[in-house]
Amino acid sequence: MDKRPIGVFDSGLGGLTAVRELMRILPGEDIIYFGDTGRVPYGGRSRETIMKYAREDIAFLRSFDIKYVLAACGTVSTNGLGEIKAENNIPVRGVAGAAVRAAVRATRNNRIALIGTAASIRSGTYDRKILDLRPDCELYKKACPLFVPLVENGRIEKDDQVLRLVAEEYLAPLRDAGCDTMILGCTHYPIIADTIRDIMGEGVTLIDAGAAAAREMAEDLAETGSINTEGGEHRYFVSDSADGFRETAEMFLGSGLKGEVRRISISGE
């Protein structure tokens, strides 16, 4: 048993959808969460800026004695995470690999749809990972840059007309391409899964990238005998005001938030 906590970070609060899965399958783990709410969103920024921010986020998490880092941010996972892994002497996992493995297991017609931020789609990371694993699969992809601002502004209800119009515009080409599996490549997207499912149709399997990564992390910890069954303490840190964090966080966690919430300064002061 390794009692050190798990570190999880995201640009904002989307990564809490991965924490939700971690809490379900690893209830005895201590978790340190950092949401970079002072600099959210990452998805429209350059690779260089994304990597700079990710390094700062991990450095903060590692100011605690953690055993594992989950980059619960689709944008970071697809922009230079390989380099960042090599810089760290503890495991750092992104969400892309686990999402691709889950998608190729799920597809029956080998047509996989991918939605993510502009930076994630531009990176080509998913294309390479699918090609490595299953060159017979076709990837249909679409950047959805307005989904994060919509979710961050609470426009998440199925009957929200703006969300509906934007989602129809983004998703119709993927639906019309006949994809039977869709990777939600940004940890904000599970919050609007109902709307996505409505447009894509019931027959399409939605892959929650954050949850898939959380499950693979649990397998890693099990293999090395590192699962903690005696903790369960959760601490949350953000880089903008902590006011209102609890209410918004509970939307992502799907349950009440237990544990300390604190604001920290992230930008090298």
Place this chain on the structure above:
Amino acid sequence: MDKRPIGVFDSGLGGLTAVRELMRILPGEDIIYFGDTGRVPYGGRSRETIMKYAREDIAFLRSFDIKYVLAACGTVSTNGLGEIKAENNIPVRGVAGAAVRAAVRATRNNRIALIGTAASIRSGTYDRKILDLRPDCELYKKACPLFVPLVENGRIEKDDQVLRLVAEEYLAPLRDAGCDTMILGCTHYPIIADTIRDIMGEGVTLIDAGAAAAREMAEDLAETGSINTEGGEHRYFVSDSADGFRETAEMFLGSGLKGEVRRISISGE
């Protein structure tokens, strides 16, 4: 004549709508522009974070020997700019005061509409400024948090269905209140003025806060004999990649961009 340059900053590129007016009325001034594209948008962040970022932005501009700072950001102008002015020994001007003066001059029925970011509306700055100047005016205000992401994603055409739907939702209550004057309290908004005018009706005067502030700055410089008529050099700095800056900047400037564009690091490294 004071040949030192004018410094202008914004969270992103919206402040270029103020630069556009400065270039028109003060063609001989040298201008240093900083757009904090690595941390845009500011409008959903806390007052404390907005002030921290504004102080860093001004410190960067003041690493040049400038004579005047234009905070061409509606969010900064309404969140703690008074304190920041007191910390600086050169003039620092926001956009709110000039916009209010232009609006009370323009209104005939004393009903003024204000649109801005969530932080601008929450601040109550406009309410206080209008009350000081014209207690008989009524202010009808509406936070428009999706306008900045829409503009930043290039959704600016009059026939863009998403922009139209969002604008109709935000603006209909202001139109129905019978306002005859509307303050565009965020420097991104002049880019979508055509859509706003379509919804509000031709009879409503739109006040471009950035342009109004640029004109008052020109008056200040004229009063003190500080107008430079011999320069005209413009330099642009951003905190994310400078790739693609030129194309986007030209949309805000309404003309070709002349001058150097460079990326700098803003967060206290």
